[in-house]
Amino acid sequence: MSEFPPTPQSTDAVDHVSDETLRKLIGYQMKRTFNVLQADLTETLEPFGLRMLTYTALILIVDNPGLRQSQLAEAMDIERPNMVIVVDSLERRNLITRNTADYDRRANSLKATFAGRKLCEMANEAVKAHETRMLLGLDENARNRLIEALQIIEKSLAKKLTG
Amino acid sequence: MSEFPPTPQSTDAVDHVSDETLRKLIGYQMKRTFNVLQADLTETLEPFGLRMLTYTALILIVDNPGLRQSQLAEAMDIERPNMVIVVDSLERRNLITRNTADYDRRANSLKATFAGRKLCEMANEAVKAHETRMLLGLDENARNRLIEALQIIEKSLAKKLTG
DNA sequence: TATTGTTATACTCTATAACTATA
DNA sequence: TATAGTTATAGAGTATAACAATA
Incomplete structure (x- = not known):
């Protein structure tokens, strides 16, 4: 009222965080986008007791009956040791079977059960809705x-890592 | 030679893993791409002793001198407890200072040091090359x-999570 | 020798609850 | 009472070394 307008406080408080420098970087935007995507997908798959990794593995087993764990790991681009617990969890829920392959007794032949195929179908519907x-x-x-x-970016960087 | 052509072996071995079902999903492709991207970026930042999180935090502190940890955490969309060790590591290397803010003695005012700004600039160059x-x-x-x-996808899903 | 699956292990990122000191 | 930073803790995901069984 009868006072002077408030003088700017002698603080260095930041009122708005600028991320202009970062926004220019595809990598940063990709991380942000992937984070919300993963959060939403995790929520989408939760009712089915699946996670991104187990869902992905299940689809691949449904589509490729008889494949080995090592093939699955390579397709999903994760290390074999990490594949073990993913397959464990699918097997424990009787969504897949894991039997010694008759053509190579070192290998595990992975196949989806009927329950596994049905759950996969239901999850596919939910994921389709999520994508929409x-x-x-x-x-x-x-x-x-x-x-x-x-896909182009994936190839560019994969090429670089290989060559 | 005088033999019949080899009969197809009675195995269920998979020779080529089909991920056709998955390739249709943006989420799957995004994960694949982000994974190689992150691997390459990690390698790019390694010579500077930075990781994706510490690099991102450093840029934001350089561009917004005086911001609080909570603002930084919100901007990077990570939880405040997880921010602590990120800021710890930047402070331990004398890339930033962490002082009690004079306008609010609860808050930490974060500022980049000269060394921090220089390292950030060098890292920016390397990251630019990585992006190229x-x-x-x-x-x-x-x-x-x-x-x-x-950005559109990020907004779509962020909106959904909020509303 | 090389490969498959496995165990053990470790590091990063993420998420929540609870504490302290300030407001 | 609410917020900022912190501690402790736990769960995922990822990575490597080493082993037994098998090729």
């Missing part, structure tokens, strides 16, 4: 270009 | 559309 929700702001073209761009 | 390497297969348009698409 996620891609709401993108038209068909934009979606295709996105997946293309991601 | 990564985006080799994409023209300017494709890069912009990619970052746009990622």
